[in-house]
Amino acid sequence: METQIKLSLAPEGRRLEVIEINLPEDVKTMLSHLGLEVGEVIERTATMPLGDPIALHMGGQVFSLRKEVCEKMKVKVL
Amino acid sequence: MIEIVLSGRPNSGKSTLFNQLATKNVKVGNYAGCTVEKVTATVYEDGVPAFEISDLPGIYSLEPNTLDEKLAIEHLGSVKGNPIVFVLDGNNLKQELLIPLQLKKQGHQIIIAVNMIDEVRANKKILDLASMTELSGIPFFPISAKTGEGLGSLKKFLAKTSVQKAPHKEDSVDLQTIKSEVKKLTKFVQGDEDRLLARDRKIDSILLHRFFGAPIFLLVIFALFQSVFSWSAPFSDAIESGLGLLGDWISTMGDGLLISFLVDGIIGGLGAVLVFVPQIAMLFFLLGLLEYSGYLPRVAAMVDRFFRPYGLNGKVFIPLLSSVACAVPGIMSTRTIENERTRLIAILISPLMTCSARLPVYTLLIATFVPSKEGGWLSTAGFVMFGMYLVGIIAALAVALILNFFDLGRPRAKLEFIHFPHYRSPNWKELFRYVLSRVNLFLKKAGTIIAAMAIILWALLTFPKMDETILESQKAAIETSESSQEEKEAKLEDLQMHWDGMQLERSYGGRIGKFIAPVFAPIGYDWKLSIGIVASLAAREVFVSTIGTVFSLGEVDESSGGLMKALQEEKAPDGSLAYSIATCVSLLLFFAFSLQCISTIGIAKRETNSWKIPGIMFIYMFALAYGAAFIGYQLTRVLIG
Ligand SMILES: Nc1nc2c(ncn2[C@@H]2O[C@H](COP(=O)(O)OP(=O)(O)OP(=O)(O)O)[C@@H](O)[C@H]2O)c(=O)[nH]1
Ligand SMILES: [Mg+2]
Numbered sequence A: 001m002e003t004q005i006k007l008s009l010a011p012e013g014r015r016l017e018v019i020e021i022n023l024p025e026d027v028k029t030m031l032s033h034l035g036l037e038v039g040e041v042i043e044r045t046a047t048m049p050l051g052d053p054i055a056l057h058m059g060g061q062v063f064s065l066r067k068e069v070c071e072k073m074k075v076k077v078l
Numbered sequence B: 001m002i003e004i005v006l007s008g009r010p011n012s013g014k015s016t017l018f019n020q021l022a023t024k025n026v027k028v029g030n031y032a033g034c035t036v037e038k039v040t041a042t043v044y045e046d047g048v049p050a051f052e053i054s055d056l057p058g059i060y061s062l063e064p065n066t067l068d069e070k071l072a073i074e075h076l077g078s079v080k081g082n083p084i085v086f087v088l089d090g091n092n093l094k095q096e097l098l099i100p101l102q103l104k105k106q107g108h109q110i111i112i113a114v115n116m117i118d119e120v121r122a123n124k125k126i127l128d129l130a131s132m133t134e135l136s137g138i139p140f141f142p143i144s145a146k147t148g149e150g151l152g153s154l155k156k157f158l159a160k161t162s163v164q165k166a167p168h169k170e171d172s173v174d175l176q177t178i179k180s181e182v183k184k185l186t187k188f189v190q191g192d193e194d195r196l197l198a199r200d201r202k203i204d205s206i207l208l209h210r211f212f213g214a215p216i217f218l219l220v221i222f223a224l225f226q227s228v229f230s231w232s233a234p235f236s237d238a239i240e241s242g243l244g245l246l247g248d249w250i251s252t253m254g255d256g257l258l259i260s261f262l263v264d265g266i267i268g269g270l271g272a273v274l275v276f277v278p279q280i281a282m283l284f285f286l287l288g289l290l291e292y293s294g295y296l297p298r299v300a301a302m303v304d305r306f307f308r309p310y311g312l313n314g315k316v317f318i319p320l321l322s323s324v325a326c327a328v329p330g331i332m333s334t335r336t337i338e339n340e341r342t343r344l345i346a347i348l349i350s351p352l353m354t355c356s357a358r359l360p361v362y363t364l365l366i367a368t369f370v371p372s373k374e375g376g377w378l379s380t381a382g383f384v385m386f387g388m389y390l391v392g393i394i395a396a397l398a399v400a401l402i403l404n405f406f407d408l409g410r411p412r413a414k415l416e417f418i419h420f421p422h423y424r425s426p427n428w429k430e431l432f433r434y435v436l437s438r439v440n441l442f443l444k445k446a447g448t449i450i451a452a453m454a455i456i457l458w459a460l461l462t463f464p465k466m467d468e469t470i471l472e473s474q475k476a477a478i479e480t481s482e483s484s485q486e487e488k489e490a491k492l493e494d495l496q497m498h499w500d501g502m503q504l505e506r507s508y509g510g511r512i513g514k515f516i517a518p519v520f521a522p523i524g525y526d527w528k529l530s531i532g533i534v535a536s537l538a539a540r541e542v543f544v545s546t547i548g549t550v551f552s553l554g555e556v557d558e559s560s561g562g563l564m565k566a567l568q569e570e571k572a573p574d575g576s577l578a579y580s581i582a583t584c585v586s587l588l589l590f591f592a593f594s595l596q597c598i599s600t601i602g603i604a605k606r607e608t609n610s611w612k613i614p615g616i617m618f619i620y621m622f623a624l625a626y627g628a629a630f631i632g633y634q635l636t637r638v639l640i641g
Helices: A025-033 B014-022 B067-078 B090-096 B098-105 B117-122 B129-136 B151-160 B175-186 B195-207 B213-231 B233-251 B257-274 B277-293 B295-310 B314-325 B327-336 B340-352 B358-369 B380-403 B428-462 B468-480 B485-506 B508-523 B527-535 B542-554 B562-569 B581-593 B598-608 B612-640
Strands: A004-006 A015-021 A041-047 A054-058 A061-065 A073-077 B003-008 B039-045 B048-055 B083-089 B109-115 B140-142 B417-420
Touching (some): B014 B048, B014 B083, B014 B151, B039 B151, B083 B098, B083 B151, B090 B117, B098 B109, B098 B175, B109 B117, B109 B151, B117 B195, B195 B295, B213 B233, B213 B295, B213 B380, B233 B277, B257 B542, B277 B428, B295 B417, B314 B327, B314 B340, B314 B380, B327 B340, B327 B598, B340 B598, B340 B612, B358 B380, B358 B542, B358 B562, B358 B581, B380 B612, B428 B508, B428 B527, B485 B542, B527 B581
Parallel strands (some): B003 B083, B083 B109
Antiparallel strands (some): A004 A073, A015 A041, A015 A073, A041 A054, A061 B417, B039 B048
16 A cells, blocks of 8 residues: 655655645635645645745646645655 | 626736737736736727726636735626636646636626637647537637737627626535536546646756756846846947937027026936936846746745745745836735735835836946946946845845734735746737836836926026126126136136036025935935935936936036036035045935835825825835935945045
């Protein structure tokens, strides 16, 4: 079985399935508008030079999210 | 006339389409949140008005998260029945179709413009839009707002639409149902490769590189300011010589009041400002290039971490960079910042960024007082100019740091994110039109505020006229004296200079200047500079036009080398040089920090709905300006003498 890791620790360039989002409901809703929801497949495309934020391909576009937010999500490397 | 509304997710190409349909020039940029307010214009079909079209800020959902989204959603709510053209990125239908389908269910009349069809093709995707239209009952139009493809048929269709009287509305809109409908529609998309994304990633790996990312960014910005300075120089020089020749030519026609008005008031004052048109055009052109590239939002993300200790975030970067052009659009673009607290700080510090109105002042001062050394493409003037931009940034960060200690009574955001668009090439035609429109705006400002101030100041500095009979009798005395012709001429010139200087000092303007001069004496300004400072409270460029008039009036020989030379050679009452490098440092610092711009005060009032913030802004900036100028002046005098 694949292991689940924090999104903030996920490798770049691999397909990731979102398993768990531990954030308040309203934040979850906002993320869903960007295409980030449990069950969706996303990808980490880049990391900013200071290690934070992290750029993610989700819902057909790329958005950067802060590391503190990514730490609250679990993904499975596909 | 019917109003048709453009809506869509941010950066989907609404404004590009708007500009194409209505032949307008609203701002387009390759980043989310470029448009922050509604703009309406008329679209003509065969020369007759066909419909009105409104461009709105982009939205990520129907639940607003920022001020600009709120404005867009409110407008959508207010136009029930009007056609809404939902502009979307054809590469990303799965996500982009959610909002238009929701709107349709809420009873709106929806037309879908599948934009960026050129990029869809580059991605080798095939969209069966006919089947989508059939299945959804919503008309789908393939377009490329950038190239103009498909706009003809969209426009024809829109010209025939009308307001729907009793729109069909479903009671509850379930997101799950919508998602399954989107799924059915996206079955008509062939190919799921995103070649552009792969290309973006390669570019990102360089521009966002762990070690090279920051140096590359600094290099880009440095090159930008060097170019503004050096590339525009030949054009500015040409304008300056042209105006000089014009002034000389007019001077040959006599020396009455009208001639003085034209030469000293109009050419001396207004002309001093017009010289800067090339620089301003260059600045807007280069900023425009950056805005089209898609690099800016990435820089915003890069600086996010760096900005956080200051109570700012990456999203502040674009307003701050816009403020390099002008604080007015800069302050407006803070609307896209989710975090209200951060937004307020951003509004308060935006005017510290070096705006294009400071450029004429800085350029004049640097060119006059900083010894120039050229090394090919680089120049000392360019370095000092770059330093002034840095001073602005450092001051902005310092003020933010201080403000961050206060409880500003504004909530923080729940989620902050930045959209990375595809890297794109500029839309050259649109960019040139944009630069032209900005130059136009500058000329308008020159033609109104600056011209009015130039005329008022010319009058203030010219009247009351002293009794010229005294001058005439003294001249006659010299003429009839025994000295040689050469001596006589020298004496006459001396007399005229003395007279002109006295006339200037005794004019209303001179008296006002002398009255306020003590306030500015500690920071090294005599009455001439003081009056320039006071006049420039209306707009910074007025400083240049005012001292242009002051020194043009006081000058004997009009063609003696222009304003720069007049400033360099100006004598204090004791006969020493009036201005030094210390004066220059003091003026540069004063202009870097003080809020001399009526428009900025106005926009801050509008964006915060009170006079409190603009009031605070004006006072803290004036205090900062005076303090910095004082320290700068005294320190430079001690160090350099
Ligand atoms: N390749 C391509 N680029 C386009 C097209 N339409 C717009 N663009 C580019 O997409 C970027 C965004 O365009 P805008 O018109 O500012 O988008 P917008 O929807 O008004 O964006 P916001 O105001 O931020 O919501 C710009 O760089 C445009 O040049 C198109 O059809 N094809
Ligand atoms: Mg727009």
